[in-house]
Amino acid sequence: MREIVVISGKGGTGKTSLTAAFAHLAQNKILCDLDVDAPDLHILLEPKTTRQCAFLSGHEATIDPALCQACGICAAKCRFRAIQAVEGSYRIDPTRCEGCKVCVALCPHQAIDFQERLCGTWYQSETRFGPMVHAQLFPGQENSGRLVSLLKQQARDLAEQRGIDLIISDGSPGIGCPVIASLSQATLALIVTEPTPSGMHDLKRIAELCEHFRIRIAVLVNKWDLNPENTTAIESLCLEKGYAMAGRLPHDTQVAQAMVQRKAVTELDENPFNLQVRQIWKGIEALLPNH
Amino acid sequence: MIVAVASGKGGTGKTTVSASLAATWERPLVAVDLDVEEPNLHLFLKPSLVSIETVNLEVPVLDAERCTLCRACTELCQFKALAIFGKTLMVMPEMCHGCGGCFEVCPTGALKPGSRELGVMEIGHSRGSIPCLTGRLRIGESMSPPLMRHIRHRMAEMASDMSADVIIDAPPGVSCPAMNAVQDSDVILLVTEPTPFGFHDFQLAWEAFTPLKKPMGVVINRAGLGDDRAYAFCKAKGLPILAEIPYRREIAEHYAKGGLLAELDNEMRWTFASLQEGLDRLHGQDPRAQPGDPVGECEGGRRASSASGRSPLAPDQGAAHA
Numbered sequence: 246m247r248e249i250v251v252i253s254g255k256g257g258t259g260k261t262s263l264t265a266a267f268a269h270l271a272q273n274k275i276l277c278d279l280d281v282d283a284p285d286l287h288i289l290l291e292p293k294t295t296r297q298c299a300f301l302s303g304h305e306a307t308i309d310p311a312l313c314q315a316c317g318i319c320a321a322k323c324r325f326r327a328i329q330a331v332e333g334s335y336r337i338d339p340t341r342c343e344g345c346k347v348c349v350a351l352c353p354h355q356a357i358d359f360q361e362r363l364c365g366t367w368y369q370s371e372t373r374f375g376p377m378v379h380a381q382l383f384p385g386q387e388n389s390g391r392l393v394s395l396l397k398q399q400a401r402d403l404a405e406q407r408g409i410d411l412i413i414s415d416g417s418p419g420i421g422c423p424v425i426a427s428l429s430q431a432t433l434a435l436i437v438t439e440p441t442p443s444g445m446h447d448l449k450r451i452a453e454l455c456e457h458f459r460i461r462i463a464v465l466v467n468k469w470d471l472n473p474e475n476t477t478a479i480e481s482l483c484l485e486k487g488y489a490m491a492g493r494l495p496h497d498t499q500v501a502q503a504m505v506q507r508k509a510v511t512e513l514d515e516n517p518f519n520l521q522v523r524q525i526w527k528g529i530e531a532l533l534p535n536h
Numbered sequence: 537m538i539v540a541v542a543s544g545k546g547g548t549g550k551t552t553v554s555a556s557l558a559a560t561w562e563r564p565l566v567a568v569d570l571d572v573e574e575p576n577l578h579l580f581l582k583p584s585l586v587s588i589e590t591v592n593l594e595v596p597v598l599d600a601e602r603c604t605l606c607r608a609c610t611e612l613c614q615f616k617a618l619a620i621f622g623k624t625l626m627v628m629p630e631m632c633h634g635c636g637g638c639f640e641v642c643p644t645g646a647l648k649p650g651s652r653e654l655g656v657m658e659i660g661h662s663r664g665s666i667p668c669l670t671g672r673l674r675i676g677e678s679m680s681p682p683l684m685r686h687i688r689h690r691m692a693e694m695a696s697d698m699s700a701d702v703i704i705d706a707p708p709g710v711s712c713p714a715m716n717a718v719q720d721s722d723v724i725l726l727v728t729e730p731t732p733f734g735f736h737d738f739q740l741a742w743e744a745f746t747p748l749k750k751p752m753g754v755v756i757n758r759a760g761l762g763d764d765r766a767y768a769f770c771k772a773k774g775l776p777i778l779a780e781i782p783y784r785r786e787i788a789e790h791y792a793k794g795g796l797l798a799e800l801d802n803e804m805r806w807t808f809a810s811l812q813e814g815l816d817r818l819h820g821q822d823p824r825a826q827p828g829d830p831v832g833e834c835e836g837g838r839r840a841s842s843a844s845g846r847s848p849l850a851p852d853q854g855a856a857h858a
Contacts (some may be wrong), residue, residue: 254574256546256708261733282709283544283740285733303614324636325685340715340748343681345635346614384744387712390678418546418708419573422678441792442579443551450574453675472792496788504732505762 246401247533248412250279250431250460254447256418258437259467262500263522264415265289265509268374270526273409276372277400278379279427280417281365281392289507292370292377300365300380300395302388303344310334312356319348319357340385364388367396369403374509376403390422397429411533420454433532434460435491439468440475448479452488462488463532465525469493489532492525494518537819538695538702540570540721542745544737546708548727549757549781552791553811554705555580556798558666560808564700565666568691570717571707572655572671572680580796583660583668591657591671591686593679595632596639597650598625609638609647634682654683657690667694680713688720710737710744723751723819725778728766729758735765742773751818755811758783778814779807 251264264286268276278286306327308319313334320328320335327341328348337348337357349357364387367380378399382389400412416427428434434455438448448464455462464483469476476493483490497518503510511519541554554577558567569577596609596618603625610618610625617631618638629652638647655673662668671687673680695702706717718724724745728738745752754770759780770777781787781797781804790800798808 253546255576257548282711282714283546283737285545285736288732288736322636322640324634340719343633343635344614345633345637346612347635347637347640350612350637350641382711384710384740385712385715385747389711419571419680419713420675421573421673421680421713423711424573425676425678439792442794443574443576446576446579447574450675457676468788471788475792496785501731501761507732 246404246410246412247432248414248430249433249435249529249533250414250416250427251435251437252416252424252427252451253418253437254420254451255438255443258439258444259500260437261285261289261415262504262510263437263465263467264413266511266519266522267413267526267529269509269511270523271411271413271530274375274411274413275400275404275407275409276375276377277396277412277414278377279393279396279414279423281380281382281389281396281423282417284379284381286377286415287379289504289509290372290374290377291507292368292372292379294368294370296369298367299363300367300382300392301361302364302391303362304346304359305339305342305344305362306337306346306348307358307360308335308337309356309358312354314354314356316353318351318353322347322351343387362386365392367392367399369399376407378403390426393423393426394429397427420450424451424454425458428455428458428460431460432534433529434462435529436462436464437467438464438479440466440472440479445475445479449482452486461532463491463529464488465491466493468496470495491529492521494521494525537723537815538704538721539723539725539815540704540706540718541725541727542706542714542718542741543708543727544710544741545728545734548729548734549755550708550727551576551580551705552757552797553725553727553755554703556796556804556808557811558703559663559796560798560805561701561703561812564698566691566694566698566700566702567662567666567668568687568702568704569668569670570684570687570704572673572683572687573707573713575670575672577705578658578660578668578670579794581662581666581668583662583666585658585660587659589657591654591683592651593632593634593654593682594636594649595629595634595652596627596647598627599646599648600624602644602646604644604646606643608641608643612637612641630678633679653677654679654686657687667698669694680707681716684713684716688716692720710740715744718745718748718750721750723753723815724748725753725755725815726775727755727757730756730761730763730766731758732763735763735769738766739769742775753778753814753818755779755781757781776814776818778818779811781807
């Protein structure tokens with residue numbers, strides 16, 4: 246199975262717009278939106294959902310006020326400061342509770358319930374570019390890494406069922422838990438960056454993370470003409486570190502225009518900009534191992 | 537007043553807004569970067585580094601001689617950080633959330649406190665007087681909330697010692713790291729852009745932060761990009777739009793050079809001055825009442841210097857960076 250994960254470190258560099266274009270250009274593939282926290286790929290792909298499942302993960306503690314003797318042990322032991330005294334009783338703030346079960350285990354009155362937490366929904370869908378798996382973590386929820394792993398597994402299962410050997414995944418910003426989960430067993434990490442101080446700073450960190458997990462890296466410089474000097478610096482860095490160069494794209498309002506029309510930029514009439522996107526995709530395909 | 541600058545979608549301009557607000561703030565301030573995965577605020581505030589501290593999480597270390605394989609710890613641990621393989625208890629410190637539960641339930645004292653490095657906390661000074669606090673997650677570390685909690689603790693101490701306001705540059709998204717970053721704030725400033733992605737994630741952010749019952753204001757960045765639903769949404773939800781930053785190529789180029797937006801031209805200087813006023817109003821604080829209050833008296837020298845040197849309307853600021 247070949248899996249391309251599009252990531253960036255910094256947000257807003259163009260991951261999703263480019264993933265949609267590659268989804269349009271690639272033959273026989275499964276699409277996967279691994280940005281479960283703020284997913285956007287569905288906005289361009291307008292999926293028709295064929296399967297919808299609840300994502301249950303972890304637990305949440307709640308105190309039964311009828312049983313609580315207000316001894317305060319739970320609050321003293323909670324390292325996440327999730328338990329506060331409220332009018333002679335104790336209450337758990339669900340936004341701070343990590344579901345560690347320490348309060349449940351230590352409560353001398355068995356006054357704390359420990360329910361499974363409904364964290365989000367995941368979907369299997371059909372789009373004009375092919376099958377897609379995606380999800381929405383409920384706002385404020387955790388366990389995004391586990392949901393990412395679940396989506397990756399679903400995408401692999403679906404690919405196997407349909408005899409497809411390519412998965413294109415849109416990743417999330419950052420270098421933390423969901424990004425680490427999205428890199429697991431990836432064939433290629435396509436890092437979309439921009440020639441700005443933030444873009445460059447974050448590129449170095451995300452690339453180091455990929456190296457840490459021994460994932461092959463290709464770098465695409467988006468909006469390169471905003472600062473040609475910085476673009477050259479990024480390209481030198483790639484050369485020095487041995488990262489593949491996927492190419493550069495200029496700053497172009499077409500990306501926003503395509504988005505407003507709910508289209509991939511390559512679905513607009515042929516023009517110099519989207520021809521470059523096609524060229525870049527060919528280069529990326531060439532970086533993948535053969536079937 | 538603690539202002540958290542958040543967004544939902546990444547790359548909408550949180551750092552741009554935080555940095556310019558911090559640089560033009562008219563009262564004592566601590567600037568805090570809680571986007572510990574990809575901290576960028578320092579790239580624009582350019583603080584001189586004063587100290588750097590390693591931040592650790594307490595995780596269990598096994599004293600195998602004392603372990604009786606009773607399974608009390610493995611049954612409690614919700615994060616798969618402890619498991620029994622054959623006749624050995626295995627500790628996976630990288631999975632540990634640091635809840636301390638295993639120490640509590642181990643009947644023989646076989647688990648001792650050890651540590652895992654989460655990252656570092658950097659403290660610096662920007663523009664002579666603004667303390668900058670930055671969390672920087674160790675590469676390969678998956679959990680940002682414990683490092684963020686440590687930074688937040690220091691942030692509260694510094695703000696209270698200096699009687700200072702705080703500007704927090706929050707991470708993108710609406711899951712645990714973003715929630716963690718806005719938890720201490722008095723006001724949440726949402727930065728969005730008028731695109732379909734921007735609007736979608738803006739609604740998610742509003743939905744995530746509304747239960748916190750904190751006043752929220754909005755900055756529309758790249759105004760004019762074509763999807764105007766955010767305006768109608770703000771109107772319907774009673775969210776005040778405190779500033780609009782137009783979509784202009786020169787703004788993107790200025791940012792690409794590491795420039796502060798508030799120093800680009802007079803229009804931007806005015807935008808950030810009025811944004812601060814809007815935040816003060818949102819917080820229910822009349823900025824004109826400040827100089828006479830007790831905090832104002834003891835911070836008088838500082839205030840005077842900021843009025844002459846860091847006023848958002850000071851005309852000398854733009855040239856240096858342009």
